[in-house]
Amino acid sequence: MRRWLLVLWLFVSITYGLSSYFLVHYKIQKNDTLYSISLDFGVSPSLILDWNPGLTPWNLKVGQIIIIPQPPGYMYTVQKGDNLDIIAKRFFTTPVLIKEANHLTSDIIYVGQKLFIPESAIGKAFNDEKFFIWPVYGTISSGYGWRIHPITGKYSFHSGIDIAAPTGTPIFAAESGIVEFAGVNGGYGLMVKIKSSSYEHVYGHLSQIDVYEGQYVKKGQLIGRVGSTGLSTGPHLHFEIRVREKAVNPLNYLPSKIWVLKKELVGAGGE
Template sequence: MKRLFIAFSLWFCITLLGGYLTVSYVVQSGDNLYNIAKKFRISPSTILDWNNLANPLKLKAGQQIVVPQPEGYLYVVKQGDSLYSIARAFFTSVSDILIANDLNSELIKPGQKLFIPQKIVGKAFNTEKGYIWPVYGVLSSPYGSRVHPITRQMSFHSGIDIAAPEGTPVFSSTSGVVVFAGEKSGYGLMVEVKSNNSIVRYGHLSKITVYEGQGVERGTLIGRVGNTGISTGPHLHFEVIVNSKTVNPLALLPSSNKVYVLKDGVEAAGGE
């Protein structure tokens, strides 16, 4: 990708990277994350995904924030990746990624940077039920009684585990308000989203891309898969609490054979 650096003003500067650009914005007195996101017409979650902010609710004047234009995510290809695995992680299509990155071949290599525009993300969410699958992965542990993978004792598992590579995007399964975003005992980095009489928990994240009090829509990026807390490998702990009691998330989600469904019906896939 060709780089072109443009100094625009004392408040921000622009770097052009192929089909997209990044803006380095200097936080001004009185700024907050919501207002900055509104100024650039993107979600606060996108800003948090691009930046490592110690406290998103307390920005400091002079602090620099990177903002992508158009809105989207940067993905660095890892060993073993294919455009198909990347497309499924972002619930989009291979053809859309090819077009967005001006690629004429599906061949990719480790270290290569791909831009995933927000407008193509979520095209393959299965929305046949009120909840969508929050991540594309493999169901590795069910809800209910099980032998705990660490203690080796029988215990009750209050959610389901979905194994996926570290850094895989995690999307909000429902619309609601973030009531917790931080570290919580065995859950590691965790997000809780409240919607009417339910609370949805997303645990063991490597990164959180929402803040407490933020309203999120179904499909909003809330974090990245990780291995934090009491965990034996990268996965998402997905838990649903209705009227103060946990329920089996599989009863609320679309079939595990149809985690990924392109809207035109061309392709459907379950967790790999």
């Protein structure tokens, strides 16, 4: 399978010009599973789910066509107000690496443009000064603790923090663990719950879920996209950390800065 992929990449490169990636349109075969396909193509199950919204490990059908990028990577659609620096921060990488991957000769981008973000470039600017990393790049719009609920108007306890970010912004696992829940959960909307040896993490209001229950995910792995599902006033990530099923203030566990570029990359994009 790997040799076939190399031949295909060479064919596409010669036919369409040397490109940083190409898309395989794979037809599901008998006895295929999401995991077996991920092994054959050298990509994670989460990446396949991200490229194929609505797909789950349980609804694969023989003859169904799915999209798989080679090499592994994700697509981002440029939105109003975006620039390369902002997009790079959302993927915790550098503008230079995004430009190289998309053969951009300038910093000019336009709304609606599709940018390929290689998996190898993601996470270069994760701040790992603490055990956890920030799950998303954005602005804290609501803190942990008691507040007037923006929708119900009632005085209630906010069990996490809200990080405002545009719809489609990638969400990364703050810590490695097993996915305990992935689906719709009342006011949380589309929600993912990941359990590690000592903590539980809750990610709410997603627009898309890229993991499935029982899946082991590594810290820094993309698990979904920011949205505004459930009881929400706008696109953001509701993020909780729980200790023995009791919510604690995530800011006590997260690094002091969201985005920190590694020293060896300072010259490749700057801060």
